[in-house]
Amino acid sequence: MTTTPDAPAAAPPVLSVRNLVKHFPVRSRGLVRRQVGVVHAVCGVSFDLAERETLGLVGESGSGKSTTARALLNLQPATSGEVFYRGRELTRLSRGEMRALRRDLQIVFQDPYASLDPRLPVNEIVAEPLRIHGLYGDEGRTVVRDLLRTVGLKPEHGNRYPHEFSGGQRQRIGIARALALRPKVLVLDEPVSALDVSIQAGVLNLLDELQDELGLSYLFVSHDLSVVRHIADRIAVMYLGRIVETGTAEQLFASAAHPYTQALISAIPLPDPRKERARERITVVGDMPSPVNPPSGCRFRTRCPKFADELTEAERQVCVDDNPALVDRGQGHPAACHYAESRTLL
Amino acid sequence: MTPAGTGAEDVLGAGSMNGSAPPDGTVLEVEGLTVGFPSDEGLVRAVRGVSYTLRGGEVLGIVGESGSGKSVTSLAVMGLLPGNAQVTGSVRFRGQELVGASDATMTKIRGRRVAMIFQDPMTSLNPVYTVGFQIAETLLAHHDMTKAAALDRAAELLDTVRIPNARARLDSYPHELSGGMRQRVVIAIAMANDPDVIIADEPTTALDVTVQAQIMDALDVARRATGAAMVLITHDLGVIAGQADRVMVMYAGKPVESGTAEDIFYTPRMPYTLGLLGSLPRLDRASARLTPIPGAPPSVVNMPPGCPFSPRCPIAQPVCDETEPELTPTTSAEHTAACHFSAELAGREAHELFETTVSDADALAEFVRETEDQSS
Numbered sequence: 001m002t003t004t005p006d007a008p009a010a011a012p013p014v015l016s017v018r019n020l021v022k023h024f025p026v027r028s029r030g031l032v033r034r035q036v037g038v039v040h041a042v043c044g045v046s047f048d049l050a051e052r053e054t055l056g057l058v059g060e061s062g063s064g065k066s067t068t069a070r071a072l073l074n075l076q077p078a079t080s081g082e083v084f085y086r087g088r089e090l091t092r093l094s095r096g097e098m099r100a101l102r103r104d105l106q107i108v109f110q111d112p113y114a115s116l117d118p119r120l121p122v123n124e125i126v127a128e129p130l131r132i133h134g135l136y137g138d139e140g141r142t143v144v145r146d147l148l149r150t151v152g153l154k155p156e157h158g159n160r161y162p163h164e165f166s167g168g169q170r171q172r173i174g175i176a177r178a179l180a181l182r183p184k185v186l187v188l189d190e191p192v193s194a195l196d197v198s199i200q201a202g203v204l205n206l207l208d209e210l211q212d213e214l215g216l217s218y219l220f221v222s223h224d225l226s227v228v229r230h231i232a233d234r235i236a237v238m239y240l241g242r243i244v245e246t247g248t249a250e251q252l253f254a255s256a257a258h259p260y261t262q263a264l265i266s267a268i269p270l271p272d273p274r275k276e277r278a279r280e281r282i283t284v285v286g287d288m289p290s291p292v293n294p295p296s297g298c299r300f301r302t303r304c305p306k307f308a309d310e311l312t313e314a315e316r317q318v319c320v321d322d323n324p325a326l327v328d329r330g331q332g333h334p335a336a337c338h339y340a341e342s343r344t345l346l
Numbered sequence: 347m348t349p350a351g352t353g354a355e356d357v358l359g360a361g362s363m364n365g366s367a368p369p370d371g372t373v374l375e376v377e378g379l380t381v382g383f384p385s386d387e388g389l390v391r392a393v394r395g396v397s398y399t400l401r402g403g404e405v406l407g408i409v410g411e412s413g414s415g416k417s418v419t420s421l422a423v424m425g426l427l428p429g430n431a432q433v434t435g436s437v438r439f440r441g442q443e444l445v446g447a448s449d450a451t452m453t454k455i456r457g458r459r460v461a462m463i464f465q466d467p468m469t470s471l472n473p474v475y476t477v478g479f480q481i482a483e484t485l486l487a488h489h490d491m492t493k494a495a496a497l498d499r500a501a502e503l504l505d506t507v508r509i510p511n512a513r514a515r516l517d518s519y520p521h522e523l524s525g526g527m528r529q530r531v532v533i534a535i536a537m538a539n540d541p542d543v544i545i546a547d548e549p550t551t552a553l554d555v556t557v558q559a560q561i562m563d564a565l566d567v568a569r570r571a572t573g574a575a576m577v578l579i580t581h582d583l584g585v586i587a588g589q590a591d592r593v594m595v596m597y598a599g600k601p602v603e604s605g606t607a608e609d610i611f612y613t614p615r616m617p618y619t620l621g622l623l624g625s626l627p628r629l630d631r632a633s634a635r636l637t638p639i640p641g642a643p644p645s646v647v648n649m650p651p652g653c654p655f656s657p658r659c660p661i662a663q664p665v666c667d668e669t670e671p672e673l674t675p676t677t678s679a680e681h682t683a684a685c686h687f688s689a690e691l692a693g694r695e696a697h698e699l700f701e702t703t704v705s706d707a708d709a710l711a712e713f714v715r716e717t718e719d720q721s722s
Contacts, residue, residue, distance in 0.1 A: 201627075204636055226629040269582065
């Protein structure tokens with residue numbers, strides 16, 4: 001149904017996702033709780049992640065980006081689709097088989113206030129993954145100490161509890177914990193969204209430095225296109241459960257081809273008064289429709305400025321009837337729009 | 347525990363920023379405003395001397411990170427702080443003093459002459475009344491008009507902020523609307539009585555970015571329709587760049603730099619502003635290294651003397667820990683910065699001053715060596 005973005009290197013991807021689908025049932029109230037509908041959270045998402053690469057998965061609330069991240073790590077089992085890690089399919093693995101693989105695939109969550117156990121001192125939070133996998137051993141203490149130093153915390157603070165740290169420090173603790181097992185892939189789910197910008201910059205630089213030294217691959221999930229542009233090599237833009245456009249960061253920002261990507265880039269204010277006031281804007285109307293009842297055909301058509309202002313009646317009918325495939329229509333990178341057209345917006 | 351020495355100096359320092367006599371068209375003058383909250387650990391000095399003037403029709407952006415005092419400042423201006431707050435200084439609306447004014451006086455000004463828009467529209471709207479009722483209520487509180495006329499006007503207002511089918515929407519309850527639509531209703535309420543000043547406190551922070559753009563447009567429409575001046579409070583430097591005529595940067599309860607948007611973004615003269623701009627990932631250019639500001643803002647309880655930014659500042663000298671600098675003119679009389687060494691920032695880039703490497707390379711190398719066998 002969809003073509004996948006090509007990985008830049010010839011080497012096989014570390015992680016491949018094919019036609020991932022995640023639906024949640026909507027149940028009626030009362031005793032019987034009949035299923036009365038389905039939330040179409042993720043609908044046929046495919047992408048590859050290469051070694052040492054950062055793929056940015058970007059979208060607004062309700063786009064399915066976080067659900068994608070969780071489903072591919074089997075934290076919420078996928079409804080259908082396949083996830084390959086180094087050629088091995090993950091979605092049908094047993095808990096025990098998956099546990100062994102979790103050494104290689106780790107996740108950092110958005111909210112550093114909710115994702116660390118408040119009853120454990122920091123040393124234990126970071127040591128826990130090592131203990132679970134039987135790797136703590138004689139060097140465990142040293143490993144934990146060096147990890148804390150690596151992420152910019154004082155090892156003597158290891159006896160403190162999470163509430164004694166600031167948001168930025170907690171996120172560093174979360175990163176230290178995720179790194180303890182020397183994973184190959186780190187899924188970062190809005191890792192800096194809760195932080196002030198001056199603190200956020202520290203965490204982003206840290207992630208950059210760690211990737212270089214440890215050879216990590218990042219799947220970086222975020223609503224913030226500026227952050228994603230900064231950190232990602234390639235970007236996939238999601239809207240209502242589907243990837244609508246994908247390409248290298250350069251391609252996407254130099255020649256966005258999908259009207260949603262264009263609107264998203266247009267909507268983000270630039271911290272530069274002259275540029276910001278002189279910008280041409282592509283605006284969308286309304287809000288994202290409910291994923292319980294997504295529009296037929298192209299899911300963006302109800303808000304699409306191109307659909308509303310530029311297309312003929314016959315052209316619109318195609319948007320209503322056919323789900324546009326994510327393919328390159330001559331823009332140099334794939335976009336899921338029947339009438340994709342590159343625009344330079346910056 | 348009063349903001350003795352520094353507080354008095356702030357008023358003077360701000361005087362140089364404002365000019366001596368309030369020029370015609372000044373709608374709001376804030377002078378030496380301080381806010382303290384008593385706590386078990388001592389007085390929390392949330393605002394330590396804020397002064398600004400707002401001229402008719404202009405947009406003043408107040409920017410700062412969590413805890414900088416930007417929101418508390420505006421709550422103090424509106425007289426909306428809880429009873430235990432200790433407010434000193436002066437807030438004059440068209441010459442009329444608001445600090446210490448009676449409830450009756452404040453009620454006449456609030457919502458009528460000065461309107462406020464908060465971050466979360468779900469908490470500023472009443473969930474048990476219809477949208478139409480709430481807009482009409484605002485109108486009826488300040489005007490002698492019939493209910494029917496108030497509802498007509500309410501429909502017009504909803505239309506102005508581009509709510510489709512405005513007339514039908516009057517009967518909707520807040521929970522039936524999306525976040526963006528709710529914020530439009532709040533804007534309609536704010537503009538209902540044709541105010542002179544709109545204070546918008548993080549009006550788009552809770553919204554998705556495509557909706558944020560719509561709401562900023564609606565705010566623009568509201569401002570044009572009423573001719574109101576606006577105080578726009580946000581942590582988003584992009585929003586400030588697009589909207590504000592003048593900008594005040596706050597840190598630890600005080601303005602640390604003030605000037606036109608161009609001054610602040612192109613020739614910052616306070617290391618904090620420079621670091622903040624350098625820490626922003628940019629949409630409009632490929633990545634340069636970001637400049638995180640090390641450390642964290644100080645606690646505003648029992649603050650040490652000196653510049654509050656000094657512990658995080660790359661150019662701090664011993665004097666910075668002794669004397670807190672006042673806002674003084676830099677590139678022009680209107681462009682002020684509170685830094686003893688602001689002249690040193692001329693022509694400097696953030697990455698020349700701030701360290702960009704954050705990990706400990708030695709520790710990382712150790713960690714890699716210790717876990718080599720695991721990673722194979």
